[in-house]
Amino acid sequence: MDRIGIIGVGEIGRAIVTGLSDGVEKPPQICLSPRGARTAAELAERYPNVRVCADNQEVADRADTVILAVRPHGHAEALAGLRIGDGKVVISVIAGVSISELRRTLGTGAPMVRAIPLPAARERRSVTVTHPSHPAVESLFDALGGVLPVADEAAFDVYSTLTGTLTVHYWYLATLADWASRQGIPPEDADRYIRSLFQGVGRALHDENRSLHQLAGDHETPNGSNERIRTTWFDTSNAEALSKALDALLAHLR
Known part of the structure; x- marks a missing residue:
């Protein structure tokens, strides 16, 4: 090299x-x-x-x-x-x-x-x-x-926009830990459990035979806890807000 x-x-x-x-x-x-x-x-x-x-x-x-x-x-x-x-x-x-x-x-x-x-x-x-x-x-x-x-810089900028979501994931996990602490869970225990929970989820991403939507579906049961949070918190308006934020970042990068 x-x-x-x-x-x-x-x-x-x-x-x-x-x-x-x-x-x-x-x-x-x-x-x-x-x-x-x-x-x-x-x-x-x-x-x-x-x-x-x-x-x-x-x-x-x-x-x-x-x-x-x-x-x-x-x-x-x-x-x-x-x-x-x-x-x-x-x-x-x-x-x-x-x-x-x-x-x-x-x-x-x-x-x-x-x-x-x-x-x-x-x-x-x-x-x-x-x-x-x-x-x-x-x-x-x-x-x-x-x-x-x-092939071109326009496509490159889309990928660059996606990297702007990295710290959102860490902040999401920190929000979960803060919520658990407010319910009386010791902060160090909440931190340890959440790290373990999402490290396991991350490993599932190595299975490229299943789409991201399929992975989400495979981790849910009908009317179960995961479906409840996804449909009540990450609803259509939430998804649209994320899309708009990505659009704005893409425009800025270009």
């Missing part, structure tokens, strides 16, 4: 480094920018194939594949003056920033690919959406759980 550089070492950068390095017999050489200094230093100390560079330019100079993982807000300022040779490959994981916009910022003719790696990349279980298709990029993300190339 080519030498990899990561500019902006946050949660996704950490996941990529961990997935490519942890327990891997021959991991790639990885160069990290000093942005996110604490995380970068921690990763360099843990993995001998990882080093922290003096600045973003050193990362771009040393790497064959450059991953841009800075925050969307202020990305132009964070990348200002960065020079990336046309012979490199650039992967952007910056949400809501198109290839054309990024190319204007960087002024490079290098191949450029957008990607949506997930935190599960650290466990090599992230199916990463990419656009456009590029063999080196697909090889990299195959090593992290698989790759899903899409």
Whole structure:
């Protein structure tokens, strides 16, 4: 695998480094920018194939594949003056920033690919959406759980919108735990039970022979508890509100 550089070492950068390095017999050489200094230093100390560079330019100079993982807000300022040779490959994981916009910022003719790696990349279980298709990029993300190339940026933005629902799931679980605590359940017991309950539900998602609607139906009994909550709380108006929120996020990303 080519030498990899990561500019902006946050949660996704950490996941990529961990997935490519942890327990891997021959991991790639990885160069990290000093942005996110604490995380970068921690990763360099843990993995001998990882080093922290003096600045973003050193990362771009040393790497064959450059991953841009800075925050969307202020990305132009964070990348200002960065020079990336046309012979490199650039992967952007910056949400809501198109290839054309990024190319204007960087002024490079290098191949450029957008990607949506997930935190599960650290466990090599992230199916990463990419656009456009590029063999080196697909090889990299195959090593992290698989790759899903899409035909155009419009489709890519739909997948990017879906990632905006991740923390909703955690908040939903936290709301359940808070409710149980108000009924007199010790918070630590409620937390433990809810984690166990939904880890089990998550494992059922590995069964790809059943659709998501079928999985929901298989976990219900007629007039049972699950059906009652689904039909009284997650009703038509609730589903429509979620769809409208997704529409608004998609418009924002575009």
